[in-house]
Amino acid sequence: MSTEVLARIGGATPLARLQSLRAAVPGRIVFTTSFGLEDQALAHLIFSNRLAIEVATLDTGRLFPSTYQLWQETEERYGVRIRAFYPDAVALAALVADAGINGFYYSKAARQACCEVRKVEPLGRALDGAAAWVTGLRADQSGQRGSVALAGFERNLIKVAPFFDWTRNQVADFCAAEAVPINPLHAQGYSSIGCEPCTRAIVAGEDERAGRWWWETDDARECGLHVDDDGRPRRKAA
Numbered sequence: 001m002s003t004e005v006l007a008r009i010g011g012a013t014p015l016a017r018l019q020s021l022r023a024a025v026p027g028r029i030v031f032t033t034s035f036g037l038e039d040q041a042l043a044h045l046i047f048s049n050r051l052a053i054e055v056a057t058l059d060t061g062r063l064f065p066s067t068y069q070l071w072q073e074t075e076e077r078y079g080v081r082i083r084a085f086y087p088d089a090v091a092l093a094a095l096v097a098d099a100g101i102n103g104f105y106y107s108k109a110a111r112q113a114c115c116e117v118r119k120v121e122p123l124g125r126a127l128d129g130a131a132a133w134v135t136g137l138r139a140d141q142s143g144q145r146g147s148v149a150l151a152g153f154e155r156n157l158i159k160v161a162p163f164f165d166w167t168r169n170q171v172a173d174f175c176a177a178e179a180v181p182i183n184p185l186h187a188q189g190y191s192s193i194g195c196e197p198c199t200r201a202i203v204a205g206e207d208e209r210a211g212r213w214w215w216e217t218d219d220a221r222e223c224g225l226h227v228d229d230d231g232r233p234r235r236k237a238a
Contacts, residue, residue: 005158009151014162015045017150018134021160022051027131029053032123033082035070036193037171037182038136038163044180045162047078053134056083056126060118061092062195066183073181085122092117102197108216111198118195132158138171139164141192141208168208 008024011017022029031046031053033039046053057071075081095117096103104111127133133155139148151160163171168191175182185193189201191208200211 006151006153009158009160014042014166015049017160017162018042018045018051018053019049021132021134021151021158021162022053025132025158028129029132029134030127030130031055031134032126033057033136034194035067035074035183036136037168037175037186037191038138038166040070040074040180040182041171041174041178042134042136042162043074043078043082044175044178047080054083054130055080056085058119058122058126059084059086060195061087062118062197064183064185064193064196064199066185067193070181070183077181083126085126087118087122091121104198105215111213111216127155127157130157132160134160134162136163137161138166138168140167 005024009017009021011020029052031039031042033043033055034057043055045051046055071082095113099106099110099113104114137148138161141148148161148164150162150164151158153159172186174180183190183193185201189203190199190211191202192212193199194212198213200214202208202211
């Protein structure tokens with residue numbers, strides 16, 4: 001895909017951006033949802049407008065019970081099935097045998113290995129054969145995501161973030177106005193929701209993703225799903 005395709009992706013609203021993406025890219029488009037606030041807003045736009053964009057999720061096996069309940073509620077609300085991608089059973093068994101069931105608490109390398117098996121490798125299968133990837137990233141979610149743009153290239157795909165320039169409050173207001181189902185944990189201070197053992201509620205003054213891998217002291221905490229073209233976790237632009 002050329003930069004000319006990127007130039008055709010735009011619009012004043014997330015819906016217009018999704019529609020322009022669908023018109024600009026002839027191939028398969030995949031939206032990967034973790035059922036967070038932005039992802040639920042995107043799912044609502046895709047399902048309500050019957051956009052030809054596949055919706056998939058990465059079931060790590062360690063999600064909150066409320067996330068699974070929201071998954072069911074979302075399917076029932078829109079009359080759809082969301083395709084799940086799971087960790088490779090052999091790789092997962094080897095990981096647990098080596099590090100223990102909760103070994104990710106003891107070193108960053110162990111945590112990253114867990115993310116690799118439970119999330120990154122399944123993502124590769126979810127995106128296999130796709131031409132474009134839709135995500136719920138926003139530029140103001142954390143310092144590490146400050147360089148997020150509407151469209152770019154990543155993993156040899158066009159990657160689009162329709163809510164890139166929205167604030168969290170704007171997304172929350174949209175979900176409320178459209179009666180979009182959301183995770184009840186958001187009301188309990190969980191701004192970013194991932195695997196249950198790796199997520200906590202945040203306190204006043206923390207950025208949205210401070211509750212992810214909360215025991216690590218490194219400010220640059222990502223799971224590896226969102227990387228630069230050279231494979232490194234995406235960082236805030238200088």
